[in-house]
Amino acid sequence: MNRPKSENITWSEAIVSREDRERRQGHRGAVLWFTGLSSSGKSTLARLVEKQLFERGCRTYILDGDNVRHGLNRDLGFSPADREENIRRIGEVAKLFVDAGVIVLTAFISPYRADRDRNRALLPAGEFVEIWCRCAVEECERRDPKGLYKKARAGLIPEFTGISAPYEEPLAAEVVLDTDQLSPHACVQRILDELEERLILGAPAGK
Amino acid sequence: MNRPKSENITWSEAIVSREDRERRQGHRGAVLWFTGLSSSGKSTLARLVEKQLFERGCRTYILDGDNVRHGLNRDLGFSPADREENIRRIGEVAKLFVDAGVIVLTAFISPYRADRDRNRALLPAGEFVEIWCRCAVEECERRDPKGLYKKARAGLIPEFTGISAPYEEPLAAEVVLDTDQLSPHACVQRILDELEERLILGAPAGK
Numbered sequence: 001m002n003r004p005k006s007e008n009i010t011w012s013e014a015i016v017s018r019e020d021r022e023r024r025q026g027h028r029g030a031v032l033w034f035t036g037l038s039s040s041g042k043s044t045l046a047r048l049v050e051k052q053l054f055e056r057g058c059r060t061y062i063l064d065g066d067n068v069r070h071g072l073n074r075d076l077g078f079s080p081a082d083r084e085e086n087i088r089r090i091g092e093v094a095k096l097f098v099d100a101g102v103i104v105l106t107a108f109i110s111p112y113r114a115d116r117d118r119n120r121a122l123l124p125a126g127e128f129v130e131i132w133c134r135c136a137v138e139e140c141e142r143r144d145p146k147g148l149y150k151k152a153r154a155g156l157i158p159e160f161t162g163i164s165a166p167y168e169e170p171l172a173a174e175v176v177l178d179t180d181q182l183s184p185h186a187c188v189q190r191i192l193d194e195l196e197e198r199l200i201l202g203a204p205a206g207k
Numbered sequence: 208m209n210r211p212k213s214e215n216i217t218w219s220e221a222i223v224s225r226e227d228r229e230r231r232q233g234h235r236g237a238v239l240w241f242t243g244l245s246s247s248g249k250s251t252l253a254r255l256v257e258k259q260l261f262e263r264g265c266r267t268y269i270l271d272g273d274n275v276r277h278g279l280n281r282d283l284g285f286s287p288a289d290r291e292e293n294i295r296r297i298g299e300v301a302k303l304f305v306d307a308g309v310i311v312l313t314a315f316i317s318p319y320r321a322d323r324d325r326n327r328a329l330l331p332a333g334e335f336v337e338i339w340c341r342c343a344v345e346e347c348e349r350r351d352p353k354g355l356y357k358k359a360r361a362g363l364i365p366e367f368t369g370i371s372a373p374y375e376e377p378l379a380a381e382v383v384l385d386t387d388q389l390s391p392h393a394c395v396q397r398i399l400d401e402l403e404e405r406l407i408l409g410a411p412a413g414k
Contacts (some may be wrong), residue, residue, distance in 0.1 A: 016257050060223065061306075067303060073330075096275075096278070099274065114387035
């Protein structure tokens with residue numbers, strides 16, 4: 001008698017593990033944590049990298065202001081405590097995506113070292129890849145596609161990172177990109193190389 | 208000259224859409240929102256369904272107390288306001304997973320109708336599948352694998368759903384499962400049928 005498959009599965013066998021997912025998809029889950037000043041290139045690079053990863057067949061997702069600030073974190077403002085909670089929640093959500101086997105790219109200024117390091121500590125070593133988009137504030141201000149620096153200079157945005165609030169530079173980011181000097185293509189390639197070196201791409205399927 | 212692919216991608220072309228993901232994987236993203244009393248079978252069924260979906264090649268993830276209460280929602284207690292915020296955040300995270308093309312299964316008592324309906328409203332019609340694990344409280348209490356009902360009866364857990372706090376029954380759940388009468392297999396099959404009817408499984412690859 002052909003009993004339906006599901007009838008033979010006990011509860012404990014029914015757990016789909018992270019390893020099961022990674023084995024099938026041929027890459028590991030990880031966080032690519034982009035950090036840097038406003039207009040330093042975080043979102044642009046995250047999208048370009050995601051596109052490349054998607055074309056290689058990877059499972060990816062971007063967390064950024066657009067999908068987080070208006071949803072999960074809509075209850076948070078810009079006080080120091082709320083900024084910290086904002087980054088904490090993003091780190092926890094990123095961890096869930098990694099557990100689901102996804103390469104999750106986060107694009108937030110995340111100016112405080114302690115906040116970034118706390119999120120790094122949520123994951124096993126090697127799965128949190130900090131990518132510092134290093135760009136002179138003058139260049140960011142020149143780009144200013146949303147006019148935020150202009151508003152900040154006019155005093156309309158208080159506590160604006162790089163102008164009236166500090167940006168704490170990463171001390172040991174896995175990838176440092178001088179986005180005011182390198183082409184986007186060169187930056188993307190640098191990130192992909194890093195993911196290959198760290199065995200986030202490739203490998204597990206053949207293990 | 209063979210220019211590397213990424214150099215030809217402009218920023219606007221670099222967006223990987225939900226449709227791109229769904230086309231590749233051959234199924235749609237959706238939330239399977241399990242609700243019901245403690246010990247009514249939510250987690251067990253979520254795992255059995257996930258296993259079946261995984262074996263069909265679907266991208267899935269389970270959100271439950273284990274990975275949410277100790278992480279994202281570790282700052283929340285069990286006051287009415289905190290319970291509401293707990294379910295709100297889970298709904299927002301589920302929405303992100305759906306946007307990533309995942310079939311996300313959530314297993315929380317979620318006793319309040321307003322909280323469940325708010326999460327339903329976050330998504331387009333048809334993408335929030337409410338699954339009510341309907342089980343007599345007497346049967347839940349008889350199962351009680353974690354001894355929670357015993358503690359609740361002894362007054363050690365205040366505001367315990369079904370004992371000292373209300374469970375607001377769904378008025379229009381997509382799937383109602385009498386888990387005290389149906390076999391787990393029958394419940395799983397009922398859910399899979401529903402997903403096929405709703406075209407969450409199959410279809411998009413050939414569109």
